[in-house]
Every structure is written in C-alpha cells, then in structure tokens.
Amino acid sequence: MSATIVSLPDQSTARLPKVNYLNNEHGLLSWLLTGDHKRIAVLYLISTTFFFFVGGAAAALIRMELLTPQSDLMAPDTYNKVFSAHGLVMVFLFLVPVVPAVFGNFLIPIMIGAKDLAFPKINLLSWYLYMIAGTLMLATLIFGGVDTGWTFTTPLSTHYVNTNVVSAGMAVFVAGFSSIFTGLNFIVTIHRMRAPGMTWFRMPLFVWAHYAASIQMVLGTPVVAIAIILVILERTIGIGVFDPTKGGDPLLFQHLFWFYSHPAVYIMILPPMGVISEVMSTFSRKRVFGYTAVAFSSVAIAVFGFFVWAHHMFIMGISSYSALVFSLLTMLVAVPSAIKIFNWSFTMYKGSITFETPLLYAFGFIGLFTVGGLTGVFLGTMGADIHLTETYFIVAHFHFVMVGGGLMGYLAAIHFWWPKMTGRMYPETFSKLAAVTVFIGFNLTFLPQFILGYMGMPRRYAAYPPEFQVLNVLSTAGATVLGLGYLLPMIYLVWSLKYGKIAGNNPWQATGLEWQIQSPPLTENFLVTPIVDHDAYDYEWLAHQTPREVTTVG
Amino acid sequence: MDSQTLTTSTAVAVEHHSHPSYQKHHFETEGQQREAASLGMWVFLLTEIMFFGGMFFAYLLYRNWYNAAFVEASRQLSIPLGTANTAILITSGFAMALAVWSAEVRKKNLLVLFLILTNIFGLAFLCVKYVEYKEKWEHRHIPGIRYSIEEFVHPLLKSNGTTELEGAKALPVDTAKQTEMFFFLYFAMTGMHALHMIIGIGLLCMYTVLAARGKYTNGYVAPIENFGLYWHFVDIVWIFLFPLLYLINRHG
Numbered sequence: 001m002s003a004t005i006v007s008l009p010d011q012s013t014a015r016l017p018k019v020n021y022l023n024n025e026h027g028l029l030s031w032l033l034t035g036d037h038k039r040i041a042v043l044y045l046i047s048t049t050f051f052f053f054v055g056g057a058a059a060a061l062i063r064m065e066l067l068t069p070q071s072d073l074m075a076p077d078t079y080n081k082v083f084s085a086h087g088l089v090m091v092f093l094f095l096v097p098v099v100p101a102v103f104g105n106f107l108i109p110i111m112i113g114a115k116d117l118a119f120p121k122i123n124l125l126s127w128y129l130y131m132i133a134g135t136l137m138l139a140t141l142i143f144g145g146v147d148t149g150w151t152f153t154t155p156l157s158t159h160y161v162n163t164n165v166v167s168a169g170m171a172v173f174v175a176g177f178s179s180i181f182t183g184l185n186f187i188v189t190i191h192r193m194r195a196p197g198m199t200w201f202r203m204p205l206f207v208w209a210h211y212a213a214s215i216q217m218v219l220g221t222p223v224v225a226i227a228i229i230l231v232i233l234e235r236t237i238g239i240g241v242f243d244p245t246k247g248g249d250p251l252l253f254q255h256l257f258w259f260y261s262h263p264a265v266y267i268m269i270l271p272p273m274g275v276i277s278e279v280m281s282t283f284s285r286k287r288v289f290g291y292t293a294v295a296f297s298s299v300a301i302a303v304f305g306f307f308v309w310a311h312h313m314f315i316m317g318i319s320s321y322s323a324l325v326f327s328l329l330t331m332l333v334a335v336p337s338a339i340k341i342f343n344w345s346f347t348m349y350k351g352s353i354t355f356e357t358p359l360l361y362a363f364g365f366i367g368l369f370t371v372g373g374l375t376g377v378f379l380g381t382m383g384a385d386i387h388l389t390e391t392y393f394i395v396a397h398f399h400f401v402m403v404g405g406g407l408m409g410y411l412a413a414i415h416f417w418w419p420k421m422t423g424r425m426y427p428e429t430f431s432k433l434a435a436v437t438v439f440i441g442f443n444l445t446f447l448p449q450f451i452l453g454y455m456g457m458p459r460r461y462a463a464y465p466p467e468f469q470v471l472n473v474l475s476t477a478g479a480t481v482l483g484l485g486y487l488l489p490m491i492y493l494v495w496s497l498k499y500g501k502i503a504g505n506n507p508w509q510a511t512g513l514e515w516q517i518q519s520p521p522l523t524e525n526f527l528v529t530p531i532v533d534h535d536a537y538d539y540e541w542l543a544h545q546t547p548r549e550v551t552t553v554g
Numbered sequence: 555m556d557s558q559t560l561t562t563s564t565a566v567a568v569e570h571h572s573h574p575s576y577q578k579h580h581f582e583t584e585g586q587q588r589e590a591a592s593l594g595m596w597v598f599l600l601t602e603i604m605f606f607g608g609m610f611f612a613y614l615l616y617r618n619w620y621n622a623a624f625v626e627a628s629r630q631l632s633i634p635l636g637t638a639n640t641a642i643l644i645t646s647g648f649a650m651a652l653a654v655w656s657a658e659v660r661k662k663n664l665l666v667l668f669l670i671l672t673n674i675f676g677l678a679f680l681c682v683k684y685v686e687y688k689e690k691w692e693h694r695h696i697p698g699i700r701y702s703i704e705e706f707v708h709p710l711l712k713s714n715g716t717t718e719l720e721g722a723k724a725l726p727v728d729t730a731k732q733t734e735m736f737f738f739l740y741f742a743m744t745g746m747h748a749l750h751m752i753i754g755i756g757l758l759c760m761y762t763v764l765a766a767r768g769k770y771t772n773g774y775v776a777p778i779e780n781f782g783l784y785w786h787f788v789d790i791v792w793i794f795l796f797p798l799l800y801l802i803n804r805h806g
Binding site for chain 2: 256
C-alpha cells in the first residue's frame with residue numbers, strides 16, 4: 001500500500017499526439033462508414049446526447065404542467081403523449097444504449113488489449129439501426145405522438161387508442177436489434193479478443209459489468225421484440241393473441257413485456273455500475289475491495305434479473321402464490337446490489353482519496369442508488385406494493401435508480417474518460433459546480449415525489465388535488481435546477497474541445513490499459529499487442545511503470 | 555517520434571503478408587477470426603431461440619386452455635404436405651452440410667452446386683407453404699382478415715355421410731371460436747419461420763455468386779459455416795413446429 005500515488009502528473013509538458021483516431025481520416029464519410037469502435041462511440045455520444053435533450057424537453061413540459069393542480073398548460077390527452085414520449089425516448093434511445101454504446105464501445109477493446117471489437121461492421125450497423133429507430137420515434141412524435149406510456153399495455157395499445165402505436169412499436173423493435181448487436185459484439189469480443197495474459201479475473205470490473213449486461217441484452221431483447229410484433233399485428237390485421245374477446249390473454253403480454261423490461265432495468269444500471277468500480281478505485285488509488293465478489297455480483301444481478309419480472313404485475317391478477325415467489329426473488333436481487341455498494345465503500349477505506357468530479361458523481365451514484373434500491377425493496381413487498389403501485393412513489397423510485405444511478409454513472413464516465421476520448425481536460429471548477437447542482441436538483445425533484453406517492457397521488461394524470469401543489473412546485477423547481485445541471489456539462493465539455501488543458505496519457509494515474517496509451521488513442525489502439533502480467537487495479541505495477549512512460553507517440 | 559511510427563507501419567505491413575488476405579486487421583490470427591465469427595453466430599442463434607420462445611410459450615399456454623379447439627383446428631392442416639415439407643427441409647439442410655464440407659475441402663464447383671441445391675429445396679418448401687396458406691384462404695381460416703368458424707360447427711360431409719376430414723367432430727360455437735387462436739399462432743409461427751427462410755434464401759443467392767468467384771474455397775470457410783448454422787437453426791425450428799402444429803393429439 002505504500003506505493004500509492006497521490007500527486008497527479010505534471011500536465012504542462014503534455015502534447016496532443018499528431019496522429020490519433022480523430023484525425024487520421026477526414027471528411028464526413030470517413031465517420032459515417034467507419035469501422036473504428038472509438039469513432040462509432042463518438043457517433044453514439046452525439047446521437048444519444050441529442051435524444052437525451054429530446055426526452056429532457058418532454059420532462060420539462062411534464063413538470064411545467066404539474067406546477068398547477070388543473071390541466072391548464074395542455075389537454076389531458078396531450079399530457080399523455082408527452083409523458084409517453086419522455087418514457088419511450090429516455091428508456092429506449094438513451095438509458096439502454098448510452099453507457100454500453102458510448103463507453104463500452106470505446107473502452108472494452110482497449111481495456112482487454114484488442115484492436116477493435118470482434119465485428120466492426122455489425123457495430124456500425126447497430127449505430128445505423130439506432131438512428132433508424134430514433135428517426136421512427138421522432139416521426140411518431142411529430143406526426144401526432146403516442147399515448148400508451150412506454151409499456152404498450154394491452155388492450156389499451158391494441159384497442160383503445162388512435163395514436164401512432166405501430167410506428168412507436170417499430171422504433172422500439174429496431175432499437176432492440178441495435179442493442180442485441182451491441183451485446184453480441186461485446187460477448188464475442190470479451191470471449192475471443194483478450195490480449196495474452198488478460199485472464200477473466202484480470203479484466204477491469206467495467207468489462208465484467210458489460211459482459212453481464214450483454215447477456216441480458218442478448219437473451220431479453222428478442223422477447224420484447226416478439227411481444228411488440230404481436231401487438232403491431234393485433235393492431236394492424238387483428239390477430240388476437242392478447243385480445244380477450246378472441247380468447248387471448250392480456251396478461252401474456254405483460255409477462256412477455258416485463259420478461260425483457262425488467263432485465264432492461266439492469267441493462268441500464270449494470271454498465272454505470274462498472275463505471276463506478278473504475279472511478280472508485282482510481283480516485284482512492286486502491287484495488288477495488290473484493291474484486292471477485294464485485295465481478296460475480298454483476299453476473300448474479302444478470303441472472304436474478306431474469307426471475308423477478310412479475311413484481312411489475314402484483315395488482316394485475318396474477319396468482320398470490322406466484323406473487324409470493326416473485327416477491328421473494330425480488331428481495332434476492334438486493335443482495336448482489338448491496339455487495340457492490342459495500343465493496344465500493346470499503347475501497348475508499350484507507351485509500352489516498354482525491355475529490356475530482358468523477359468521484360463526486362460516483363458518490364452521487366452510491367447515495368441515490370441506495371435510496372432507489374431500498375425503496376425497490378418496499379415495492380417488492382406485496383402489501384406495500386399494492387398501496388404504492390401506480391403512484392408517484394414508483395416514479396420517484398425508478399428515477400432514483402435510473403437517473404440517480406444510471407445517469408450519475410454516465411456523467412461520472414464522461415468526465416472520467418473525456419481526457420482519453422478527446423485528449424483534453426474539462427474545466428474542474430465548473431464540473432464540480434455542475435456535479436453539486438445535479439445532486440441538489442435531483443433530490444429536490446424526486447424526494448417530494450416519494451411523499452406525494454405515499455400520500456396517494458397517482459402517476460400519469462395531468463391534474464391533481466390542490467393539497468399536493470406545494471410538493472409539486474418543489475419538484476418542478478428541482479427539475480429546473482437539474483436541467484441547469486445537465487446543460488452545464490454540455491457547454492463546458494464542448495468548450496474544452498478547443499480550450500481545455502492538454503491531458504496527457506494518464507491524468508488520473510489510473511491502472512487500466514486505456515490509460516497506458518496516448519490520448520486520444522491511435523486508430524489501432526496499441527502499437528504492439530500488450531502482454532498483461534498484472535491484476536486489474538495494481539497500483540504498485542503502475543508506480544514502477546510510470547518512470548518509463550512516454551507521454552505522446554506519433 | 556516519426557521514425558518510430560514509420561518502423562511500426564512497416565512492421566504492420568510485413569505482418570500483413572504472412573496472413574491470408576481474408577484476415578481482418580483487428581484479429582491476431584486466422585483462428586481467432588474464425589472462432590469469433592462462430593461464437594457470434596451461436597450467440598445470435600441464442601437470441602433467435604428467445605425470439606421464437608415467446609411464441610412457443612404463447613402456444614403452450616393457449617393449447618392448455620383451449621385443448622379441444624386446438625385439436626380440431628390442427629385437423630385442418632395437411633399431414634402429407636407437412637411431411638413432404640419436413641422431408642424437403644431436411645434435404646435442404648443435408649445439401650447445406652455438404653456445401654460446408656465442399657468449402658472445407660476447397661472444391662469450388664461442388665460448393666456452388668450444393669448451395670444451389672440448398673436454395674432450390676428452400677424455395678420448394680416455400681412453394682408448398684404457399685399451397686397450404688392458399689388452402690386456408692379458401693376455407694376462410696385466415697384469422698383477423700378472413701375467418702369463419704362454419705367448418706368447425708358444421709364439419710364438411712362427403713356424399714356417403716362421413717366427414718371430409720377424418721375423425722372431425724362438430725364443436726359448440728363458443729369452443730369453435732377458440733380455433734381462431736390456433737390459426738393466429740399457426741400463422742405467426744410458420745410466418746416468422748418462412749420470413750427466416752426468405753432472408754436465408756436471399757443470403758444464399760449472395761453466397762452462391764461469391765462462391766462462384768472462388769471466395770470461399772481458399773480456406774475462408776467461416777461465412778459458409780456460419781450460414782450453415784443459421785440454416786440448420788431454421789430447420790430445427792420447423793422440426794419443432796411440425797409436431798406441435800400438425801401431429802399431436804389428432805387421434806384424441
């Protein structure tokens with residue numbers, strides 16, 4: 001432990017490398033036809049950011065409508081379309097793809113010492129599928145929207161609405177294929193492309209988390225794909241697999257939908273969890289406490305995640321025996337999640353901690369995800385669930401997990417790897433300000449919603465009784481702060497592309513292979529295939545490595 | 555620093571010559587490339603199993619709920635046509651296996667021949683399927699679009715008074731209505747299977763042209779091998795569909 005490094009390297013001598021993946025080819029076509037995983041990651045970064053702001057705009061409209069108890073900003077059916085747009089865009093076009101497609105794409109090959117993902121063309125194809133899905137979704141919203149919520153619940157989606165369910169369903173279907181191809185690429189890459197010496201238990205935990213999430217993408221997504229196809233067929237040509245008047249069972253749709261959509265929650269949260277492992281270790285300058293336990297907890301979450309789906313259906317008339325079993329299984333998922341939280345906390349114990357922005361976001365993740373996870377246990381308890389389901393308590397719960405967990409992890413990742421992706425540092429003061437703003441804004445937005453839900457305010461309504469107004473105003477105020485907190489990084493990260501300080505290879509003194517190469521990396525990542533002879537997070541190895549370091553190549 | 559880049563790029567260039575032309579840059583060895591492609595196909599087939607799994611699950615559920623209707627409805631399917639199609643598909647699969655073998659032993663003409671045979675049997679399968687679908691249209695058994703329960707309530711009779719379909723029983727109206735569910739699933743499952751066949755046939759045409767140019771008989775077997783896996787998977791789906799839809803419980 002004596003070899004821990006607390007002083008960060010002197011960056012004044014660092015120079016941007018002349019040749020790197022960003023400048024070795026020029027022109028728009030060199031980007032649109034690229035096979036380079038790093039360029040595809042940048043394409044995804046731009047497109048997911050766009051859709052984040054589309055979904056964010058819908059969120060802003062929702063919060064503005066809820067400022068007053070009456071539905072005065074928009075008509076109730078418009079409100080339905082707006083919250084559906086928010087859910088669909090944020091879930092399928094932002095949260096599910098964002099961390100795997102941006103950071104998984106960029107980092108997995110480098111972290112395991114490979115030149116690229118196993119199938120570069122399929123990787124590019126998955127970006128195009130994502131863009132087709134995004135275009136379809138935008139078209140759906142522009143030409144009248146869809147008002148089923150993001151869950152396409154039958155028979156509402158098949159019989160009772162006249163909005164663009166078919167095109168929205170197609171968008172989800174295509175986005176699903178994009179996600180399947182990403183997951184497939186990761187699984188094959190992690191199995192077959194590791195550098196010599198990179199054994200499974202030397203891989204960074206980021207890679208483990210993505211492996212677990214990929215298993216869920218590959219096994220879960222096709223099921224929602226067929227469920228959506230059957231909904232589309234029911235709407236268009238009237239086949240009645242989910243139609244009770246024709247002998248079908250609407251509950252079957254719920255089972256098929258949640259068989260994917262519950263694991264989808266873990267697809268959204270496991271990759272950010274991988275990010276947090278990297279960040280906690282780097283800024284504590286210590287090996288992640290209980291490396292093996294954290295690695296296996298990712299896999300355990302992936303496995304358990306497949307056996308809890310019916311907890312979304314406790315009030316939908318499933319038998320009380322299966323509710324009992326699913327309630328118990330739901331509790332079990334809390335175990336691997338808690339293993340992660342405790343091990344990250346222990347990682348900091350006696351570490352040499354410095355408080356850079358990524359670590360602030362990681363703290364945010366740990367605190368908010370814990371609240372989100374614990375309220376998840378309330379909701380997994382049947383008695384509490386029957387009281388709380390379909391209220392704002394649920395809304396607050398999953399926003400704590402998805403936004404407090406997933407988005408905080410994403411923001412940690414973008415600050416942590418920004419120097420590697422662009423070669424330049426973000427401005428530290430502004431980013432700390434943004435991190436604190438996001439944290440305050442988030443809590444102000446969603447803590448009141450727990451209370452609202454507990455008091456019985458239902459979700460999905462444009463109007464509410466006047467006694468709920470104070471808490472709703474607080475929530476809207478928080479959303480405004482939160483929106484500001486998201487705009488800040490957008491502005492200063494773009495600013496830093498030109499004016500940021502030059503980062504050098506390893507500004508954080510982190511141990512991952514990605515930090516041992518130049519920033520931004522070469523197109524082929526490594527000049528020579530690395531031979532790995534040390535465990536992940538081996539700071540003593542790094543201390544002996546540093547004197548021999550070359551700042552730039554090329 | 556420039557000299558360093560220079561030496562590496564020459565090293566890369568030299569390295570290139572020792573590899574077969576079809577090996578992509580980012581793989582260390584040809585074996586790695588082949589293993590990666592094969593694993594990729596297996597993982598893809600796993601997603602396909604889950605995709606069809608949703609429909610098989612629905613079938614299982616409704617078959618249990620509406621057993622009597624499902625038994626009567628399955629009598630409408632033609633066992634001779636189904637059996638013929640099974641035989642055609644297995645033959646096609648056999649030709650595909652021989653195509654993979656021809657690629658491995660680097661016999662170009664044989665490879666092209668077997669790919670064409672695979673394709674012909676695949677097309678034959680679709681033709682038979684067309685005949686079956688057409689018959690359903692005539693009997694008004696297309697769910698949602700053109701459906702009538704008439705034949706289940708009043709089974710067609712021959713001139714000698716026996717039913718046209720052997721062992722057909724008249725169903726009460728409410729049970730007869732449930733037969734539509736059987737045909738939903740029949741068309742959803744066989745239709746999705748046929749869609750996979752059509753995609754496969756499209757790919758086969760492409761592979762046949764490329765094989766004729768000698769692309770797969772110089773040691774680059776992986777695409778043919780992996781397409782073979784896909785084709786066999788589509789066969790296997792049918793092997794499950796045939797007994798489930800056509801055969802079971804017909805003598806009950």
